[in-house]
Every structure is written in C-alpha cells, then in structure tokens.
Amino acid sequence: MQQFLDEIEGSVPALRRYARALTRNADHADDLVQDCIERAIRKQALWKPTGPLKAWLFRILLNLYRNELRSARRRGEHVAVETLLVEPSVAPAQPGRIALAEMARAIDALVAEQREALLLVVIEGMNYSEAAEVIGIPMGTLMSRLGRARAALRAATGAGEEPRLRTVK
Amino acid sequence: MTSAQFKIDADALHAFADGQLSGEQRMAVERYLADHPETAAEVAHWRRQNEALGALFAPAAHEPVPARLSPHRIAHDIRIGRQQAIRNIAAAAVLVVLGSGIGWYGRDYMTPTVAASDRLIDAAVTAHSLYIKEKTHAVEVAADAPNLMTWLSNRIATPIDAPSLASEGFAFIGGRLLPGDPSGELPAPAAQLMYENASAQRLTLYITAALPDHKEAWQFETRDGVEAYYWANATVTCTIVGDLSEAEIRALGKKVFEQLTWRAESSWNPAG
Secondary structure (H helix, E strand, C coil): CHHHHHHHHHHHHHHHHHHHHHHCCHHHHHHHHHHHHHHHHHCHHHCCCCCCHHHHHHHHHHHHHHHHHHHHHHHCCCCCHHHHCCCCCCCCCCCCCCCHHHHHHHHHHCCHHHHHHHHHHHCCCCCHHHHHHHHCCCHHHHHHHHHHHHHHHHHHCCCCCCCCCCCCC | CCCCCCCCCHHHHHHHHCCCCCHHHHHHHHHHHHHCHHHHHHHHHHHHHHHHHHHHHHHHHHCCCCHHHCHHHHHHHHHHHHHHHHHHHHHHHHHHHHHHHHHHHHHHHHCCCCCHHHHHHHHHHHHHHHHHCCCCCCCCEECCCCCHHHHHHHHHCCCCCCCCCHHHCEEEEEEEEECCCCCCCCCCCEEEEEEEECCCCEEEEEEEECCCCCCCEEEEEEECCEEEEEEECCCEEEEEEECCCHHHHHHHHHHHHHHHHHHHHCCCCCCC
C-alpha cells in the first residue's frame, strides 16, 4: 500500500499539470486530481500491475474530466472566460514565437478530443502508443487528432506569419 | 519502425516535431525537409506550438503540491471514513440493543473506543513535547552509552536499532524508557529515541512492541502543532514526531521504517 501511494505521489505533479492545461483553472484542476487519487486508492484492486500506474492514473483523470464536461454540457453550463484565462506572466512574444495568450485562446477553442491528445503528447511527453492507450483509441486515431489539432492551432496562431525555418539538429 | 520501412509521411513529421524519432530517422526527415520548404515551414510551426504550450503549461508541475493532494493523506481520510462508517453501524446496533431493555448496562458500550494507533500517537506527541524542551536532560541515556539499544530492545520486548538519519541531517542523541499506556491494552513500555539537527530541531521516535493484531498500518496526523507519522507492522509500532513539514517527515519516515524493519527481521536474539 505504502509503495502504491508513493508511486501515485510521484505522478501528482504531472497530473496537476495536465489537469491544469485541460481545465485552465488551478482550483478546478486540483479538485480533479484529488478525485483521481481518491478513486485510484479506492479502486486499487482494479489496477493490474501489468501496465504502468501512471497511464492508469491519467486514464482516470481524463475520464473524470470527460464526465464533468458531459454533465456540464447537459446542464448547459458556461464557465466564465475570466476564470479560464490564466494569463501567464511572461515577456511578450518575440519574433518567430507564438504569443502565449494567443496560444491559450487557441487551445481553448480546440475540440476537446484534439486538446486531450495534443496535451498528452506535448505537455506530458508521452509517446504516441502511451497516449493512445491513455485515451483509449487506436494509434491511427491519435495521429489524426494530433494532425487536426496542429492544423487548427496553426490557423489560429499565425498562419499568415512567415515562419523561419531553423536548422534542426 | 525499421529504417527499411521508414516512410516520410505525416506521422513521421509529427514524430519529428515531437522528438520521437531515432537519430537515423531524424536525419532522413531533415534531408526531406531541406528539399520541401513548405512542409518544413509547417513542421517548424508545430515546434513553435510545442514551445508555446510548454511555456504555458509546464510550470504547473513545479509548483508545490498542496497537502490535500497527498495520496497518503487521502488514503488516511478514506480509512477514517470507513472506520467511522463501521463505528456508526456498531453504535446503531448498540442503540437497538439498549432500546430493547438492557439500558443501564449499555453505557459502557457507548463510550467511543479510540483506536490504538490514535492513543499511541497521543502518547508519542505528549512525550515529544515534554522532553524536547529539556536542554541538559533531554535523554535518559546518551547515544554513545554502551548497550543502550540492547537495553531498550529488551525492555520493550522487541528488537530495535536506532535508525541512522545522518543523511537527513539528524544525529541520534539518545533515548529513554517510558511507561507507556497504563491500561494494559496497548504494548508497554515504550522507548523514545531523540534526534537533533544542526539547527537544533528535535525529532523523536516513540517505539513499542507490535499491537496484538500485528497488522501493517500507517497514519499521518498533525497534533498540537507537530506532525506525527505512525507506522505499525508485525514487530513494532513507531511514531515519528517533529515540528517539520509533512514532506520532510515522510522522507524521514521512510528511512526510519526501512531501518527499523531491517533490524527486526534480521538477527535479534533476546537472550544475547
């Protein structure tokens, strides 16, 4: 049990980061993470130690988030934009960079399933098969969501800008 | 994907942007992009997206984690909730019995039973608060006294060794024997070991023989402004008490529990 809890603890910072990116609201994100941990502990018996614990935790988190989205949609709730937009305190965009506020808005405008996929890969650094497993979709579906997410972001954040091609090592 | 099958398609370009390609494949994509400036511009934009996303969201993982997200605390709360539910059911059963006429004799059953772990934690916190204030008589027997741990092991009837917490900056200064719970319901007596760090912070371990159930258990409590981390197994119960952050006490707990168990499971000879 202790080891199980320690392992969960090791994933908490990443779970918070992902939840924050999904919800764009720190308190809401922490509520989700708390629910996620609680569920994992209560359902410990359901976890087969064959798969990585981290993936299982992310799956729980994502499901909780989706459940919320579903019930919020049913109730027709709208969340105030002010509570979602956490403006990062960073320097204004430099040439060739994407303005962060612009990116934040673009991410919010993405279809939920594209956002989930993109953030798992980019923010959590999961490889494609891990991410597909967490979301519960085939790899091909993941790749197409990733592609559509990136195209949408590009359209929203500077399709007109002439990008400089940097030498990639 | 072997290099023979490697095909530069959309998936490969994404994998390139996400740094998920092997060196050889990466070079193949670079060569391809050098000849296809439009695709190269798109891939470059993806990478800038990744950068921007990282700048927006990565910092959240480095913020201190609030206590309410500690899995240990949550597990503890769940356990308490369950115990409470069981106690409520038991209390309801007692009330039914009382109502059917046993009346007076039921009084004793109504007294809530405090869990053994809670009583041990209370005792540990009380002993901690009492002795850490002492400057010259903080411990009964200094750490360098011969046979200190053998003596304590014999008196509490379980094998213990003073865990080394030097790596956490705490030095063992000595120990004492305490009467422990007078009711006879809990293991007694108890040994208190005291540690001190460079900034004169003191930490105590309150150790007794195992509870009758011999079960492994953990509990984390904040009482009277100090943190207490209780742990029990088939050999001992040990409560670490200190005015430290939860994270620090957990890190110390790990060290303590590892070392206590190790000794307990290895080579103790009560006759020796």
